[in-house]
């Protein structure tokens with residue numbers, strides 16, 4: 001067994017056969033994670049001391065990240081005691097992942113290629129999650145990940161799901177699904193949720209259905225608005241065409257600076273043009289006094305992380321959820 005040391009004097013033991021993430025989970029220590037396949041960067045950690053080996057390639061890390069000593073805890077196994085510059089998230093009391101039955105309650109078309117799916121879960125199941133987390137929907141012999149688009153005070157689970165040409169779950173949802181169909185869900189999963197901060201600006205970046213967990217977090221912030229006095233909340237929501245921007249923030253208690261962004265706009269569009277990450281930079285936000293939450297395509301997340309960190313955001317103030325394919 002090797003000793004893994006984290007920030008704030010947290011230690012745990014990890015077997016050489018386990019990844020650091022699995023080793024931590026076995027000891028009831030919660031580390032940041034999402035995809036668990038070395039692609040999304042959520043479990044990125046700076047290795048301060050020690051050696052480790054990768055079980056699969058860390059495609060989520062750039063060459064520069066590797067040179068700077070970063071590793072991904074979901075694929076790395078210790079080969080010595082380690083010291084990592086990351087924290088234990090156990091204080092957030094994440095729920096255990098469970099598998100539950102659910103039924104299709106409602107399917108609403110909200111744009112050319114996105115539907116809102118509502119699932120009903122047995123009330124006695126007492127399913128709890130943190131707004132921003134995701135679940136796996138299990139259909140027969142395959143499963144797909146979807147972020148819950150409703151805050152955790154809702155009874156039913158709401159999702160925004162895009163139609164991928166030829167996709168297995170897309171085919172089911174867009175062509176065959178019926179009310180009361182039985183689907184199993186597995187969750188809650190991931191560590192993409194709002195964390196209290198001393199920073200002034202809370203900046204959300206979303207592309208496409210990546211708006212789902214952001215909507216859930218904003219709803220929760222609206223419910224707990226008294227914690228957000230003196231904060232400025234920004235939402236940069238990007239799509240190709242206007243119909244991709246199928247949701248906008250309207251809240252009773254919080255004010256959100258909403259910047260819709262189109263990458264393939266026509267002449268009628270008066271709003272921001274280009275990619276969300278570039279538009280953020282042109283908005284004169286003090287990045288040294290900001291935290292970022294980004295959700296959507298892998299490319300947007302990689303590019304925006306690099307851009308905002310190069311322009312002053314502290315490395316540990318960027319949280320993300322990449323919608324990578326299974």
Ligand SMILES: Cc1cc2nc3c(=O)[nH]c(=O)nc-3n(C[C@H](O)[C@H](O)[C@H](O)COP(=O)(O)OP(=O)(O)OC[C@H]3O[C@@H](n4cnc5c(N)ncnc54)[C@H](O)[C@@H]3O)c2cc1C
Pocket residue numbers: 034035134144145146147148159160161162163164165166167168169170171190209210212321322323324325326
């Ligand atoms: C943590 C997480 C949360 C997610 N949340 C959501 C969500 O809230 N809403 C949502 O719409 N999707 C979300 N996704 C993506 C989702 O899990 C599936 O990948 C997507 O719905 C496609 O599934 P499918 O069965 O229709 O297609 P598949 O049968 O898996 O794939 C068919 C083809 O579609 C293309 N494709 C599939 N997925 C993607 C993708 N994500 N990006 C680009 N091309 C792709 C590929 O070319 C693939 O070969 C999330 C993914 C992750 C990892």
